[in-house]
Amino acid sequence: MPDPLISLRNITKVFGTGPTAFQALKGVDLDIAAGDFIAVMGPSGSGKSTTMNILGCLDVPTGGTFLFRGHHVETLDRDQRALLRRKYLGFVFQGFNLLSRTSALENVELPLLYRGDDRKARRDAGMAALDKVGLANWWDHTPAELSGGQQQRVAIARAIVTRPDVLLADEPTGNLDSERSVEIMELLSGLNREGITVLMVTHEPDMAAFARTVVHFKDGLVERINANHHEREAVSV
Amino acid sequence: MFGTVFVLAIRSIRRHLLRSFLTILGIVIGVAAVVAMVTLGKATTSAVQQQISALGTNVLQIRPGQGFGRGGGGPRPPDFDPEDVTAIEQQVAGVTAVAPQASTTATAIYEGANWSTTVQGTTNGIFTVQPWPLAQGRIWTPAEEQAGKSVCIIGNTVRQNLFRGGEAVGHRMRIGNISCDVIGVLSTRGQAGFGGDQDDTVVMPIKAVQRRFTGSRDIRLMMVGVDQAYSTTVVQAAISDLLRERRNIAGGKQDDFNIFDTKQISDTLTGTTTLLTRIVAAVAAISLVVGGIGIMNIMLVSVTERTREIGIRLAIGAVANEVLMQFLVEAVVLSMLGGLVGLALAQLVILAATPLMQVPWTFDPTINMVAFAISAIIGVVFGFFPARRAAALNPIDALRHE
Incomplete structure (x- = not known):
């Protein structure tokens, strides 16, 4: 078996200090292989969001080691983590989090702007990403002019425009009805088949069924890991 | 990186036009006012x-009495006489000319038209002392002056x-009870600084005025021209000594x-207006x-309002400095924009005010550049604190911000 893309060893996270301190993670071990599609499940307070924040380099663990492509991440400073996010990670949030009063294309181009791409490169890549999520004709619409499902697809286009290694999705279907949810999941599955590693937090078993691997969290620890190849085949019509 | 944040700042300003306008309003008014x-x-x-x-820059005006007006009680000090004039002219170094003046008011009449005006008796020295050329004709000859001939130069x-x-x-023409030959016309001088029409006057040899109008040899005012090479203070002291002795x-x-030294008045008034300008400019600077x-x-409000936006930017890989620069550049671009609009507004105000204030229109490049530079500096200074606050946000908290 090749080295995992991401490797967490004995990750702990404590919020606050003294008597009010709260231990959110109590020693998480998790290996994520390149190309996997992982659904993270668990009741609220189980540590799944904290783990996702650490995996997304938005937060740092209190203890333990975090290897990404064999490099230590837990020792990186704020700006180094930002550069790592810029280069290797893409984010999709439950609330879409698009910039308001800003066209779909400008939203999608934003990560490229920070990467320093020129105008033409930004436009070409942005349009390609919008095309991939099926919204090429909607490039000049602002979020207010788009439906929830469309907004989430713009957010996915923004996440993949930099061709990241890992796509992190925090309850991407949480604000959508079941029909739109399935559309989004199919989109994520398709991206995964093209080689992007997908990490998704969800509490809906229907959505988790799209993943190759389901990681269950409980009380700040990984409770169990299930593989579910056949279920995914069965659900995706 | 600068190009990126500049694009972002411009986009953000464009997206919030009304807010941007209200933001810069203070700078606009400030710059325009200054x-x-x-x-x-x-x-x-x-x-x-x-x-x-x-009035003539190097001119001393000598009057009897202390300071302006008649002064307090006591006997009225005597007027000067023609011997005083000769004495100053001949005994004080640095004096180019002395023009005594005796004046009265009289009605001038010509072919049925009449006009009440000031009659000033003086000598040819007046034209040396004051830069007041003739538009037409000639000044009187020394012989005419000596004889007190009835010749006049009119305003x-x-x-x-x-x-x-028409031709004068x-x-x-008749002036008072006498008739006189018009030999010259003075060039137009316009309104005096403190009211009164300087062109409403008839100038005659002083002897004619003394003989025909005032009936005495008294001189109320002497105008003394001072050579440029001499200090007016020194000449003033010399005249003072001479007059004390004579009186x-x-x-x-x-x-x-x-x-009275006109140069002194000039300096005082210039000093006063300069001081007033500074005070008003200081108020405007506030x-x-x-x-x-x-x-x-x-x-600051914008940073709070856009917390989630900042969170998104941080999440997709903006480093803290880029967020800081975006907000800083936004503030600087806004305040420079305000500076430009303020400069334009100032030009309009100046165009509207100069005719009302009866002052010439001027354009001062220095103050325009200084005001613009200050507006940019204000952007940096006052934009830095909000920008630093934005850059210091934790991405997770920022993303969760409602």
């Missing part, structure tokens, strides 16, 4: 200087009213005459600072 006040103040100063230089207002703008030189004033007593605080205020 530039307009300083420019108008300088124009006023130069207008005052111009008016005073029309333009008199010419307009008496001769209806060579004609004979028998004892050692401890005060002068019973006063010598409004500029208030404008800067306005920018900081809106930028």
Whole structure:
């Protein structure tokens, strides 16, 4: 078996200090292989969001080691983590989090702007990403002019425009009805088949069924890991 | 990186046009006020200087009595006489000419038109002392002056009213009870600085005025021209000594005459208007600072309002410095925009105010550049604190912000 893309060893996270301190993670071990599609499940307070924040380099663990492509991440400073996010990670949030009063294309181009791409490169890549999520004709619409499902697809286009290694999705279907949810999941599955590693937090078993691997969290620890190849085949019509 | 944050800042300003406009309003007014006040103040100063230089810059005016007016009680100090004039002319070094003056008012009549005006008796020295050339004709000859001939040089207002703008030189008009030959017309001088029409006058040899109008040899005013090479202060002291001696004033007593230095008045007035300009500009500068605080205020609100946006930017890989620069550049671009609009507004104010204030229109590049530079600096200073706050946000908290 090749080295995992991401490797967490004995990750702990404590919020606050003294008597009010709260231990959110109590020693998480998790290996994520390149190309996997992982659904993270668990009741609220189980540590799944904290783990996702650490995996997304938005937060740092209190203890333990975090290897990404064999490099230590837990020792990186704020700006180094930002550069790592810029280069290797893409984010999709439950609330879409698009910039308001800003066209779909400008939203999608934003990560490229920070990467320093020129105008033409930004436009070409942005349009390609919008095309991939099926919204090429909607490039000049602002979020207010788009439906929830469309907004989430713009957010996915923004996440993949930099061709990241890992796509992190925090309850991407949480604000959508079941029909739109399935559309989004199919989109994520398709991206995964093209080689992007997908990490998704969800509490809906229907959505988790799209993943190759389901990681269950409980009380700040990984409770169990299930593989579910056949279920995914069965659900995706 | 600068190109990126510049694009972002412009986009953000464009997306919130009304808010951006309200943000820069303080700077607009501040810059406009500073530039307009300083420019108008300088124009006023130069207008005052111009008016005073029309009196002649190196001129001493000598009158009997202390200071302005008649002074307190006691006997009225005596007027000067023609011997005083000769004495100053001959005994004081640095004096180019002395023009005694005796004046009265009289009605001038020509072919049925009549006009009440001031009659000034003086010598040819007046034309040396004051830069007041003739528009037409000639000044009187020393012989005419000596004889007190009835010849007159008229101001333009008199010419307009008496001769209806027609030819005056060579004609004979009546003034008071006498008739006199018009030999010259003075060039137009316009309004005096402190009211009164300087062109409403008839100038005659002093002997004619003394003999025919005032009936005495008294001289109320002497205008003394001072050579450029001499200090007016030194000449003033010399004249003072001479007059004290001639008027028998004892050692401890005060002068019973006063010598007025137009240069001194000029300096005083210039100093006063300059000071006023500075005070008004300082008040305007305060409004500029208030404008800067306005920018900081809106930028702080904007940082709070856009917390989630900042979170998104951080999540997709913006480093802290890029967020800081975006907000800083936004503040600087806004305040520079305000500066530009303020400069334009100032020009409008100046254009509207100069005719009302009767001062010449001027454009002062220095104050325009300084005000613009200050507006940019205000952007940096007042934009830095909100920008730093934005950059210091934790991405997770920022993303969760509602």
